[in-house]
Amino acid sequence: MTDSPNLPAVRSYLLGLQDAICTALEAEDGGAKFLTDEWMRPTSGPTGLGGGGRTRTLSEGAVFEKAGVAFSHVTGNALPPAATAHRPELAGRAWEALGVSLVIHPRNPFVPTSHANVRFFHATPKDGAAPATPTGSPIPNPESSIQNPGASAPTWWFGGGFDLTPFYGFEADAIHWHRTARDAVAPFGAALHPRFKQWCDDYFFLKHRAEPRGIGGLFFDDFNELGFERSFALLRAVGDAYLPAYRPIVARRQATPFGERERNFQLYRRGRYVEFNLVQDRGTLFGLQSGGRAESILMSLPPLVRWDYGFTPAPGSPEARLHEIFLPPRDWAGG
Amino acid sequence: MTDSPNLPAVRSYLLGLQDAICTALEAEDGGAKFLTDEWMRPTSGPTGLGGGGRTRTLSEGAVFEKAGVAFSHVTGNALPPAATAHRPELAGRAWEALGVSLVIHPRNPFVPTSHANVRFFHATPKDGAAPATPTGSPIPNPESSIQNPGASAPTWWFGGGFDLTPFYGFEADAIHWHRTARDAVAPFGAALHPRFKQWCDDYFFLKHRAEPRGIGGLFFDDFNELGFERSFALLRAVGDAYLPAYRPIVARRQATPFGERERNFQLYRRGRYVEFNLVQDRGTLFGLQSGGRAESILMSLPPLVRWDYGFTPAPGSPEARLHEIFLPPRDWAGG
Numbered sequence: 001m002t003d004s005p006n007l008p009a010v011r012s013y014l015l016g017l018q019d020a021i022c023t024a025l026e027a028e029d030g031g032a033k034f035l036t037d038e039w040m041r042p043t044s045g046p047t048g049l050g051g052g053g054r055t056r057t058l059s060e061g062a063v064f065e066k067a068g069v070a071f072s073h074v075t076g077n078a079l080p081p082a083a084t085a086h087r088p089e090l091a092g093r094a095w096e097a098l099g100v101s102l103v104i105h106p107r108n109p110f111v112p113t114s115h116a117n118v119r120f121f122h123a124t125p126k127d128g129a130a131p132a133t134p135t136g137s138p139i140p141n142p143e144s145s146i147q148n149p150g151a152s153a154p155t156w157w158f159g160g161g162f163d164l165t166p167f168y169g170f171e172a173d174a175i176h177w178h179r180t181a182r183d184a185v186a187p188f189g190a191a192l193h194p195r196f197k198q199w200c201d202d203y204f205f206l207k208h209r210a211e212p213r214g215i216g217g218l219f220f221d222d223f224n225e226l227g228f229e230r231s232f233a234l235l236r237a238v239g240d241a242y243l244p245a246y247r248p249i250v251a252r253r254q255a256t257p258f259g260e261r262e263r264n265f266q267l268y269r270r271g272r273y274v275e276f277n278l279v280q281d282r283g284t285l286f287g288l289q290s291g292g293r294a295e296s297i298l299m300s301l302p303p304l305v306r307w308d309y310g311f312t313p314a315p316g317s318p319e320a321r322l323h324e325i326f327l328p329p330r331d332w333a334g335g
Numbered sequence: 336m337t338d339s340p341n342l343p344a345v346r347s348y349l350l351g352l353q354d355a356i357c358t359a360l361e362a363e364d365g366g367a368k369f370l371t372d373e374w375m376r377p378t379s380g381p382t383g384l385g386g387g388g389r390t391r392t393l394s395e396g397a398v399f400e401k402a403g404v405a406f407s408h409v410t411g412n413a414l415p416p417a418a419t420a421h422r423p424e425l426a427g428r429a430w431e432a433l434g435v436s437l438v439i440h441p442r443n444p445f446v447p448t449s450h451a452n453v454r455f456f457h458a459t460p461k462d463g464a465a466p467a468t469p470t471g472s473p474i475p476n477p478e479s480s481i482q483n484p485g486a487s488a489p490t491w492w493f494g495g496g497f498d499l500t501p502f503y504g505f506e507a508d509a510i511h512w513h514r515t516a517r518d519a520v521a522p523f524g525a526a527l528h529p530r531f532k533q534w535c536d537d538y539f540f541l542k543h544r545a546e547p548r549g550i551g552g553l554f555f556d557d558f559n560e561l562g563f564e565r566s567f568a569l570l571r572a573v574g575d576a577y578l579p580a581y582r583p584i585v586a587r588r589q590a591t592p593f594g595e596r597e598r599n600f601q602l603y604r605r606g607r608y609v610e611f612n613l614v615q616d617r618g619t620l621f622g623l624q625s626g627g628r629a630e631s632i633l634m635s636l637p638p639l640v641r642w643d644y645g646f647t648p649a650p651g652s653p654e655a656r657l658h659e660i661f662l663p664p665r666d667w668a669g670g
Contacts, residue, residue, distance in 0.1 A: 288543040
């Protein structure tokens with residue numbers, strides 16, 4: 001079975017990605033270091049939620065005011081129906097989910113906030129106890145599509161992507177960000193980039209403000225259509241493209257002079273980030289509602305935020321250009 | 336029909352209460368003034384949502400960093416089923432909701448944040464067009480329990496209450512707050528205070544943090560059990576008690592010296608307020624999801640907030656005392 005899901009390989013890639021990103025961000029910051037918080041929680045509750053993680057956070061850096069890069073590997077004995085609305089056959093199954101999720105809040109308002117996430121989801125047969133790595137099981141189980149790919153709908157998938165949230169827009173940055181995203185997924189088919197970009201624009205749309213959260217990037221979920229090996233390669237391509245997409249933008253904007261006006265606009269716009277994550281983001285809400293570790297889930301929230309009643313940027317101002325030119329979805333990567 | 340709902344009287348009381356509270360808070364601040372933002376929106380959407388309001392906000396005062404006191408009067412042509420889970424007979428009815436809602440964010444960390452809300456809900460018969468004041472209708476409608484109280488379950492109710500969120504606790508303040516609450520509802524029956532206090536403790540419990548938002552106060556909803564006149568009198572008693580409950584606490588704590596440590600703890604704790612309002616508060620979420628005016632609904636959010644990863648107050652510190660002594664529900668009013 002050459003195309004079976006290889007959970008240890010996914011786990012190993014994710015832990016390595018977390019370290020590589022933290023190392024690069026530390027180098028870019030030039031001083032601040034990530035702290036590591038390893039956590040583990042015993043299996044508990046009616047759905048047998050358990051697992052652990054390694055949350056790495058950096059605070060009060062010269063370049064990064066707050067950066068959180070979290071690895072987690074969570075397991076459950078019975079997938080709640082709410083989590084399987086479009087895969088009812090998985091309700092009640094044991095499952096595990098692995099992922100790296102990160103949000104970077106830079107200090108300089110001319111450096112955009114960025115978010116990335118790569119994840120793998122895997123459901124095991126109903127009669128399985130705690131989820132095990134399929135490669136460790138010598139006996140094929142007829143109920144398991146993991147060990148019998150093609151026998152039924154796959155019970156594993158990948159998801160992920162990255163998106164950029166500038167406070168002050170720069171066309172060169174937007175083009176670089178989206179071209180890097182496009183080039184990362186190009187080897188897997190020309191149709192993927194437009195599809196994942198659109199998905200990203202749709203997902204990161206703040207409904208109650210009727211505005212996009214940022215300028216988008218890539219977003220995908222439920223992805224297994226290329227089989228395990230190629231789908232995993234796609235995940236790695238996306239994960240590996242995050243630093244080349246983001247780091248050059250950080251490098252060229254971090255020394256831009258700014259004052260109280262730009263700082264206030266940054267803190268104000270960070271409020272939209274909080275609103276999106278707490279009101280709409282499915283991962284955040286699922287995590288909080290299912291009894292996840294609040295401190296790790298909410299590590300994405302900005303270090304400092306302001307809400308001003310009725311603020312509207314002056315027409316023609318740099319702040320207004322964000323809404324006028326950058327937030328409306330555009331084909332930044334170009335033809 | 337002497338006990339029919341009198342909507343103009345409710346509206347008039349609420350507008351007067353909004354003004355009285357703003358005037359008192361301006362006096363307490365000694366300098367800053369409330370700005371008034373009147374808004375109106377045409378009836379639109381599948382459920383015919385319309386209405387208007389008068390949002391009053393004060394910013395950057397000497398005592399109050401941000402204060403929002405909002406009056407709104409919202410109407411709809413068809414109550415969505417989600418809003419009437421425990422009153423299915425009201426689905427599809429025209430309705431109107433009036434209320435005053437306020438959140439005060441003081442500058443000094445020794446002055447607690449406070450919240451109050453008084454509201455009236457009124458559903459009209461299915462064949463009614465836009466909701467009308469029942470006193471203006473000379474012909475009794477057999478479908479309408481408004482004009483036939485007792486004929487069927489009432490289609491109107493009151494809700495409201497007030498609650499206090501200190502950053503640094505003071506027993507004298509907690510006792511004063513809860514005694515004022517108790518005395519306000521005492522004329523309406525001895526059972527109400529324990530019931531409304533418990534309801535408040537239950538409602539303002541932040542599930543994902545497993546901690547109370549503050550030290551509570553009063554909370555009630557779906558209230559019509561005393562008939563319209565007495566229930567309205569109860570609402571007024573609660574609305575009128577807010578200033579006597581809060582203002583003396585503001586007065587005696589506003590000059591307490593504080594430094595960066597207390598300020599940071601205040602900004603950190605304000606994060607919990609944001610989390611509660613955006614993740615759990617039914618009024619906020621219903622408002623945002625039903626297409627309400629985001630800027631007015633979110634006027635409750637603090638002016639400046641911080642999120643620190645993994646912060647835990649030092650044992651025995653004044654910050655730890657908040658969790659140890661003040662947040663756990665207690666009978667502050669005493670016997």
